[in-house]
Amino acid sequence: MATATATRMGPKTETTFRIVAPVAVGVIVLGVWQFLVTVVGVSDYLLPSPASIIEEFIQFWESILSASILTGANALIGLVVGSLVGIALAAIAARWRAVDQMSAPVVASLAVIPIVALAPVLNSMYGADSQFGRQAIAALASFVPVFINTLRGFRQTAPVHRDLMKAYAASSGQVLRTLTLPTARPFMLTGIRIASSLAVISALVAEYFGGPRGGLGGLISTSAASSAYARAWAYVVASIALGLLFYLVTLGLERMLQRHAPQAQRRP
Secondary structure (H helix, E strand, O other): OHHHHHHHOOHHHHHHHHHHHHHHHHHHHHHHHHHHHHHHOOOOOOOOOHHHHHHHHHHOHHHHHHHHHHHHHHHHHHHHHHHHHHHHHHHHHHHOHHHHHHHHHHHHHHHOOOHHHHHHHHHHHHOOOOOHHHHHHHHHHHHHHHHHHHHHHHOOOOHHHHHHHHHOOOOHHHHHHHHHHHHHHHHHHHHHHHHHHHHHHHHHHHOOOOOOOOOHHHHHHHHHHOOOHHHHHHHHHHHHHHHHHHHHHHHHHHHHHHHOOOHHHOOO
16 A cells, blocks of 8 residues: 555655655654653653753754764764775675685674774773774774675676676776676675764773763763753754764765666666
8 A cells, every 4th residue: 555655656746745744744753752742741851851951952053063073073973984995805705705705704793893992992092082992983884884785786797798808808896896896886885874973882881981071972972971861952953963964965876876877787
């Protein structure tokens, strides 16, 4: 039924519905939230009202902006570094089976490393004034999905296409540039899109456990510890907005690159 309804919608109507529906749900949730606080009487330390959170957001806007820039910079550096390393290692693993077999357990181990255990160690190793620990954790979180998706994409090339390139005496670099990378591009972009949110989350969590203050994660912890719950929620809202920004930018990049890709290179 839902499919038939979506089919009957025009493109503009469907786009409008996709925008209006989540906005309407958000308004309803905020209304119920405000009702619980003002009428039912839920305590502020359990759930501050949306009005008080907005008030704190406006009052501490400069602090929120500077903290968002710091956390966003750490997440962006981690995302770029982790993505580049993931793509490079995936290309090597796809080329040499021995590297693929050796990297599989390493990547599986990296995927389950708890940030709460790693963050204090890196902060202690590189000092209280260094942001490197947060950037390294964001890079680690970004590396795993980019590597897995890119490696899967590299394996999508048809054997007949590889044989054709060999028949033309193409070098390994030419095969990678003209065949493997274009085929793997949709998978690669999907991995980066997934990693964008993980980079922000990892940077935020890492800021809870020592290191220099000033990021959103540290300010959330400090505000909650001083019983400024509405202010802590204001920083949480900024964190959500930052994560959405990273996701939407990478989603837009993915759609833009896929729109200009030849039809044969697109994923079904």
